[in-house]
Amino acid sequence: xxxxxxxxxxxxxxxxxxxxxxxxxxxxxxxxxxxxxxxxxxxxxxxxxxxxxxxxxxxxxxxxxxxxxxxxxxxxxxxxxxxxxxxxxxxxxxxxxxxxxxxxxxxxxxxxxxxxxxxxxxxxxxxxxxxxxxxxxxxxxxxxxxxxxxxx
Amino acid sequence: xxxxxxxxxxxxxxxxxxxxxxxxxxxxxxxxxxxxxxxxxxxxxxxxxxxxxxxxxxxxxxxxxxxxxxxxxxxxxxxxxxxxxxxxxxxxxxxxxxxxxxxxxxxxxxxxxxxxxxxxxxxxxxxxxxxxxxxxxxxxxxxxxxxxxxxxxxxxxxxxxxxxxxxxxxxxxxxxxxxxxxxxxxxxxxxxxxxxxxxxxxxxxxxxxxxxxxxxxxxxxxxxxxxxxxxxxxxxxxxxxxxxxxxxxxxxxxxxxxxxxxxxxxxxxxxxxxxxxxxxxxxxxxxxxxxxxxxxxxxxxxxxxxxxxxxxxxxxxxxxxxxxxxxxxxxxxxxxxxxxxx
Numbered sequence: 001x002x003x004x005x006x007x008x009x010x011x012x013x014x015x016x017x018x019x020x021x022x023x024x025x026x027x028x029x030x031x032x033x034x035x036x037x038x039x040x041x042x043x044x045x046x047x048x049x050x051x052x053x054x055x056x057x058x059x060x061x062x063x064x065x066x067x068x069x070x071x072x073x074x075x076x077x078x079x080x081x082x083x084x085x086x087x088x089x090x091x092x093x094x095x096x097x098x099x100x101x102x103x104x105x106x107x108x109x110x111x112x113x114x115x116x117x118x119x120x121x122x123x124x125x126x127x128x129x130x131x132x133x134x135x136x137x138x139x140x141x142x143x144x145x146x147x148x149x150x151x152x
Numbered sequence: 153x154x155x156x157x158x159x160x161x162x163x164x165x166x167x168x169x170x171x172x173x174x175x176x177x178x179x180x181x182x183x184x185x186x187x188x189x190x191x192x193x194x195x196x197x198x199x200x201x202x203x204x205x206x207x208x209x210x211x212x213x214x215x216x217x218x219x220x221x222x223x224x225x226x227x228x229x230x231x232x233x234x235x236x237x238x239x240x241x242x243x244x245x246x247x248x249x250x251x252x253x254x255x256x257x258x259x260x261x262x263x264x265x266x267x268x269x270x271x272x273x274x275x276x277x278x279x280x281x282x283x284x285x286x287x288x289x290x291x292x293x294x295x296x297x298x299x300x301x302x303x304x305x306x307x308x309x310x311x312x313x314x315x316x317x318x319x320x321x322x323x324x325x326x327x328x329x330x331x332x333x334x335x336x337x338x339x340x341x342x343x344x345x346x347x348x349x350x351x352x353x354x355x356x357x358x359x360x361x362x363x364x365x366x367x368x369x370x371x372x373x374x375x376x377x378x379x380x381x382x383x384x385x386x387x388x389x390x391x392x393x394x395x396x397x398x399x400x401x402x403x404x405x406x407x408x409x410x411x412x413x414x415x416x417x418x419x420x421x422x423x424x425x426x427x428x429x430x431x432x433x434x435x436x437x438x439x440x441x442x443x444x445x446x447x448x449x450x451x452x453x454x455x456x457x458x459x460x461x462x463x464x465x466x467x468x469x470x471x472x473x474x475x476x477x478x479x480x481x482x483x484x485x486x487x488x489x490x491x492x493x494x
Binding site: 006007010014016020023024029077080082083084085090093102106107110111 | 395396
């Protein structure tokens with residue numbers, strides 16, 4: 001552990017660095033994320049409505065919607081278009097299911113050179129892995145909570 | 153035996169070590185930048201005819217070494233040793249790149265400061281009489297560096313404005329006892345300097361304190377002022393790091409603003425090439441030095457310069473384990489040979 005004097009100096013330097021480092025404009029980024037994220041969701045809704053019109057059930061339509069969005073994202077990742085979209089949209093393209101698909105597809109493409117098992121197999125979820133783990137874990141916690149509430 | 157040290161951290165060679173040639177090969181994006189006419193070769197294929205980023209970087213390094221040896225008018229067997237390094241884990245780009253050349257090798261790692269390290273050690277080997285000819289080379293590749301330190305290339309994310317763009321490029325210099333029009337007159341070995349920053353997306357700020365430390369020490373050891381150098385050239389501090397370096401040196405009473413240059417800021421046009429804070433990587437300082445800086449010194453346009461490649465010493469593991477990102481900077485004094493010693 002650095003002593004107090006050094007820690008203080010480090011804090012000061014950190015503060016100074018923050019001051020001289022330019023950062024993206026937050027309102028602008030939020031506007032872009034809202035726009036692109038909204039458009040992706042609109043696309044999803046449109047697919048959903050289409051499926052419903054074809055007489056698919058609600059659940060089936062939802063699955064088709066996710067599947068089609070994932071397919072679009074993976075194809076766009078392969079053609080190197082999704083990263084360009086994400087550069088513009090930030091969280092707008094990261095949060096929807098398309099962002100998740102992008103992180104998996106990008107890893108698969110990058111690590112394919114390291115082999116089917118040790119490359120794709122081991123590393124395909126390097127970015128998405130935590131989302132899956134904690135996603136499942138938190139839904140389990142919610143499940144337990146729901147179950148307890150029901151017992152009471 | 154004559155002492156060749158000066159001050160606390162520096163070396164002043166009794167006979168300056170000649171830089172016989174410099175060669176630089178870069179990628180397409182670098183070839184579209186402001187220095188496009190300076191490079192020896194620009195590779196349009198980011199894979200350089202291979203199957204992976206790592207192999208591509210190795211090929212890049214091998215080609216650059218070959219070119220530098222040819223430009224020096226030597227045969228490869230005459231080069232006694234190579235000092236080589238890159239950014240990849242276990243320096244694989246260098247290992248696989250120069251294996252075919254069958255020249256003895258010392259592998260180095262100094263992050264983006266490696267060219268300073270390679271030139272320093274090469275010059276020491278030549279000045280010490282251990283090698284009539286030594287070669288210093290480093291390389292970096294955008295694809296392999298992103299994969300090693302950040303995300304897969306296809307992953308969509310927003311880079312912060314303080315982030316730098318890893319240069320796809322390699323630079324090599326052949327050093328010898330005499331014959332070149334530029335020479336390494338001395339050097340200052342850098343210390344590892346850690347101001348506790350933990351942001352690897354702001355490497356300029358992590359490295360600037362190290363650059364300041366080495367440059368300041370160079371002034372002390374050689375008893376020089378900034379005015380004694382026509383240019384003081386850092387490796388890849390970028391926009392943010394440059395500003396911080398200026399401030400830190402001003403605090404110490406030195407103003408280098410009118411003679412400071414940063415390779416990372418020279419190699420790309422930040423306005424049109426979307427590189428944010430500037431270029432970075434081992435190949436950045438190396439390719440700019442070999443193709444742009446060296447010819448200026450050789451022509452006598454700059455009589456004496458201080459070349460200070462800077463490196464951020466971190467790995468993905470050290471970052472994940474919550475370590476800071478310390479910096480290092482190696483300074484090399486390069487003089488126009490006509491001017492002679494001091």
